[in-house]
Amino acid sequence: MAALVAGLVVAVAGSLAYSLVIAPLLVALATAVVTLLARPWPRLGRALSVLGAGGYAIAVAALVEAVLLPLSSDPAVLTYQVSDWNAPFGITAVADPLSAFMLALAAVVVVPALVFSVLYVDEHGQALSYHPLFHFMLVGVSGSFLTGDLFNLFVWFEVMLMSSYVLVVFYSGPQHTRAALQYVVLNLVGSGVMLVAIGGLYSTTGTLNMADMARRLADPGAFGVDPAPVLGLSAVLFAVFALKAGVVPFQFWVPAAYRAAPAPVAAVLAGVVKKVGIYAVIRLYFTVFAAATIDVSLPGIAGDSVLAFYGPVLFAMAAGSILLGGVGAVARDDFEEMLAFSSIGQVGFIVLPLAMAASVAVPVAGPFASVRSLGIAAALVYSLNHAVAKGTLFMAAGATWSATGTVDLDRLGGLSESAPVLSGSVFVAGIALVGVPPVVGFFGKFLVFDAAFRSGSWLAVAVALGGAVLTIAYVTRLWNRGFWGDPGEAVGEVPPRGQVAVVGLLAAALLAIGIGFDPVFRAAGAAAEAALDRGEYIEAVEPRRYSGDGGEDHATLLLVAATGGGTARRRVRAALGRVRTTFDGAPSAVVGGSTYDTDGGSTPDHDEGSDADREVVDR
Incomplete structure (x- = not known):
């Protein structure tokens, strides 16, 4: 056991040295494996799980x-090619500002949730593979953000969802089993539909690589591609991503699943797993499918881009989510159910600026070149705010349950006296959802309204205002009934200090990100521009980047390390000294317009397609 764990550690260390691109994926995978092997020793498994999260x-x-x-x-675009199969046929991992932003969002929520799990999930539960499942879910999330092709997006979706299926029903009981069954069946159907749509896109375009697909759709005549089926196939995929994100009209599984899941799992589902669907929409529809032009000939559609079709669709989904989720949250008397319906409404605030981005691209002043990039940046900032705030609130609900044995607001009250830190954290997370300065939610809500104003859509402004009023209503109701006033019948015990500390740290993160918002603002802007810069994305994944085997050294490191040879240590030291060097089969980078290859020289980027490939849709 010790030799195998040491072998995995050395192999992963060597792999990280060879490629930063797949480092998060490898760390999560190695942690999942070692925690699974450590099941007979629960304390060791928990320690390895926390170390892996770090x-x-x-x-x-x-x-x-x-x-x-x-x-x-x-910003740079780093790529990693698995083995010696060149793109677009091989497996490509791509790390650009958009995927890096989403990985950072995931890490901010997942690490505290994992620590909270150690303090929250009972011994019996942790012995039932909780930690391996948690890290396998993280493997799927990381792979989804890093993959460069559609089929592996499907694969990573399945890794993420299969783990979450078990975690949702982690505590047995008829009610929880029904909730998990609904979640499993709907997502399995969605996965099957997704695979069929991917097959259709491959048949239409002749490729699964996202960069290659964007190239072919931008110039269909040169590649013999008929873009006509792309609209229908992309619509099928869009429905699947909407299901994963829990957007109206595919939101019906959310309340039961979030209510059934343990608090830290619900925090990750709402804060991170939902964002995988949002990321897929941004990556595929703004980077890839926006390259296709087709006469949609429908009223209210501006332009001939496939993306233009999704402006009204995204708006309808956003408006429905904001209003239905807000009304549902106001009507709930259960802390966790209120948060579940709130998640439906808050994801509407993420989708709303994407609707504006898909509809128009009007130049504006400031750091963004268009309403399109402003809308994507607003969605990313609000995604970060929602992830941290909802993670804080779900774990606060878990700490409340630990102290009182209930999350029924009718039995709570006066928690601000017995648990001031927990109550203060809930207050900070609540005002983050409302959008009150100085927390990051203020900037997220401001950017959403800014995108709506600049797009010229007063209906979008009205929907956002209505959603803001509903958010104020249910946050105020939660605070008054659960944390203010006289103590309820269930209030008595003090919540566990460790759990409260984790919740407090997340609430502090909301304040810290808001106070130091400028770097986050600029990172979101860079991520938005990366999503729209199709030319650079295509250039970064060109087949000429790859000439060697990227997987051979990892296998060698694992084999040598498992045998305990000193050669492994020498190889790791040598590899760690060359992290910034580009190897055959390891990362190549496009930085500042030049491509840095294995000989240390640079090759200027081609200009072809960089500007022409940008999609501008006039109102």
Whole structure:
């Protein structure tokens, strides 16, 4: 056991040295494996799980530093090719500012949720593979953000969802089983439909690689591609992503599933797993499918881009989610059910600026070139706010349950006296959802309204205002009934200090991100521009980047390390000294308009397609 764990550690260390791109994925995978092997020793498993979560945060931070920092310079696009199969046929991992931003969002929520799990889930539960499942879910999330092709997006979706299926029903009981069954069946149907749509796109375009597909759709005549079926196939995929994100009219599974899941799992489902569907919409519809032009000939559709069709669709989904989720949250007397319906409404605030981005692209002043990039940036900032705020609230509900044995608001009250830190954290998270300064939610809500105003859609402004009023209503109701006033019949015990500390740290993060918002604002802007810069994305994944085997050294490291040879240590030291060097089959980077290859030289980027490929839709 010790030799195998040591082998995995050395192999992963060597792999990280060779490629920052897949580092988060490898750390999460290695942690899932070692915690599974450590099941007979629960304390060891918990320790390895927490260490793995810390390692994941470090790997994500290193990748963000390589791709996004310093923010004053041009962001990089790092790619990694598995084995010696060149793109577009091989498996490609791509880390650009958009994927780096989403990985950072995941790390901010997942690491505290994992620590909270150690303090919250009972011994019996943790012995039932809770930690391996948690990390396998993280593997799927990370892979979804990093994959460069559609089929592996499906694969990583399945890894993420299969783990979450078990975690949703982690505590047995008829009510929880029904909730998990609904969640499983709907997502399995969605997965089957997704696979059929991917097959149709492959038949239509002749490729599954996202960059190659964007290239072919931008110039269909040169590649013999008929773009006509793309609208229908992309619509099928869109329905699947809407189901994963829990957007109206595919929201019906959300309340039961979130209510059934343990508090830290619900925090990750609402804060991170939902965002995978949002990321897929941004990556595929703004980077890939926007390249296709087709005469949609429908009233209210501006332009001939496939993306233009989705402006009204996204708006209808956003408006329905904001209003239905808000009304549902106001009507709930259960803390967790209120949060579940709130998640439906809050994801509407994420989709609303995407609707504006899909509809128009009017130049504006400031750091963004168009309403399109402003809308994407607003969606990303609000995604971050929602992830941290909802993670705080779900774990606060878990701490409340630990102290009182209930989350029924009729039995709570006066928690501000017995649990001031917990109550203060709920207050901060609540005003983050409302959008009150100085928390990050203020900036997220401001950008959403800014995108609506600049798009010229007064209906979008009205929907956002209505949603804001509903948010104020249910946040006020939660505070008054659960944390203010006289103590309820269930209030007595003090919540566990460890759980309260985790919740307090997340609430502090909301304040810290809001106070130091400028770097987040610029990172979101860079991520939005990366989603729209189809030319650079295509250039980064060109087949000429790859000439060697990226997987051979990882297998060698694992084999040598497992045998305990000193060679492994020498190889790891050598590899760690060359993290910034580009290897055959390891990352190549497009930085500041140049491609850095294995000989240390640079090849200027081609201009073809960089500007022409940008999609501008006139109102």
